[in-house]
Amino acid sequence: MRKIAKTRIDDVLRALASHYDLYVPVEGATTRTSDVTLWQEGLVNASRFRLYEEGLPLYWRTNTGLSPKDLFFPQTEKMYTAVSQNKTVEIYEEPADAKPIILFGVRSCDMASIDCMDRVFLQKGYEDTYYRNRRQRTHIFALGCSTHEDACFCTSMDIDPQAAPAADVQISDLGDAFGFTPQSAKGQQTLAYIDGFLSDAYAATPLPTDPMLINVPLAGVTEKLETMFDHPLWDELSPRCIGCGACTFLCPTCYCFDINHKSPAHTHIVKQRSWDSCMFIDYTCMAGGHNPRPSKTERVRNRFLDKLLYNRQRHGRVFCVGCGRCVAKCPVSLEIATVIQKIQAAEVNP
């Protein structure tokens, strides 16, 4: 392991930013440094990953308020533009960027969520070109957690908050320093750019993570859910849901999108895809007006069966990584940790 004092982290970031598009966890809504004044004026947004710029207020405490999924799977993504000219239609694809990206400071939970997204967009026999383009040129620096939010429960999902084996580089919190360990050839190669700033850290031990407040063992949940499609639990849970999309938009493993278009001129159509949410009424609405999930009961049931059962059947793992974002932000606390508890407690074959 090689290390650098936390106070000198900007040296490392500056060096990486000169070779890569470097994304770092940033506090507040700052898209530009000049916005920092606005942020101080009380326009405090959730922390999220932003393109590195000197002077941004970096956020190192815990995972970011918004997950890094929008870097691979933007909330709204242009797909192509169709232009009609002289009775023909020309299609213009969006040019693909080529510059390599570094995602710096991803927590173990979010690294696991990137694995979930890879399964959906790359490993089901069809590769999503938009996702692949960003994912393939991204090098990920994971950062171990020495503390956690009240809402965190990654350990319940069998995730080690200190270790993300799928990352290219593992960063460890050594107290007053960050320690870097390469975990892939890509990781080795990126570390070469900053090696001059690092010194050896023999026998350094990362700070341990405090025990988490939420403990919701998953054992048996998937198997139990196989028999619970018609269980009264869903009627009991769903009245509380307000049907917003906060959980799905914050969830690092929610991948649903809707393809739509806008028409900036009558000769132009821009096709785009945007995040969609299974909690929205119109999500399953058919062209003829029929809705197979007409009430909140069906929608709430679908969301949790999808996370805990269907995705395990389809993609080989439960699609919850215990990041705690829905626990922290669901307006009415109808979040997955509570629901897992309710499932565990439910009597089957009532």
Next chain:
Amino acid sequence: MNENVIQVSGKSEISQIMREIARDLLQQKTVSLVIGWEKGILPNKSAPAFITQSHDTDKLVFDEYCYHNLTKYLLQRKGSGLKTAIFVKGCDSRSLVGLVQDNQVPREDICIIGISCPGLMEERNTVIPAKKCETCYTSIPVEYDFLIDCPDTKTGDDEPGGSFAHRELSKVENMTLDQRDTYWQTMFQGCIRCYACRNVCPVCSCKECCFDLTSPDWVGKGNNTSDNSFYHLVRAMHVAGRCVSCGECERVCPINLPVMLLNSKLSLSIEELFDEPPASMNLDDTATLSQFKPEDPEEFM
């Protein structure tokens, strides 16, 4: 108003009285559902509770994390003819009055159990009062069938449209035009359009919302500053004159955007323009923008 006031000696006693009232109402079949709060998964989380069995009433709690304005849930019972008991804090009681005024909920179907509110705390910092409490001037419910009267009752500002809202607004109003433009653009750009603010709002009672329509698609599905601004501005105009400043929209925003600012501005403007009391303070009033008086200002004509 039915004067059924139960005095408690402190806020720690509120939960017990809630349970007793709820149990009686369910046992006597006066109501078929009680909507209150229960404890959530974390000590600093409480959650809406739906109680139909008298033996479940022990789940009910009232503590400093019972932020949720439960009155919106009454719309789920709309048209059922079933009787519902609901717990309200001062701020919530106004939105209930608003729902009755808007003919969304028949008053006689609702048993209102008011709690004179001792104030809520910030979820992340248990010594700071919740932001929604800073603008509060109605900690004692304006309408109730039962009142749990707690001596610890606390209000934020002591007058309608009080100084806190003014102070927040003046920060924006004192900006130059360019700064203000950047401010709003930054805010709207940050919105992820999860619609939590709309869905939690007790005044947003439309059966079908214009933003959910796909044909015509008034607002595009794509997330961009223009469509996001359109959403926020239209929503602010739709709730103008009926917003009771319960602060739920701002509390639930996962991005922590100051969603209330636009609503506060419109509420204050309406109070100033029409010289009317704040919305939904009294069941017998008509909402300011739902009535006409010959002396109404019409500078725009």
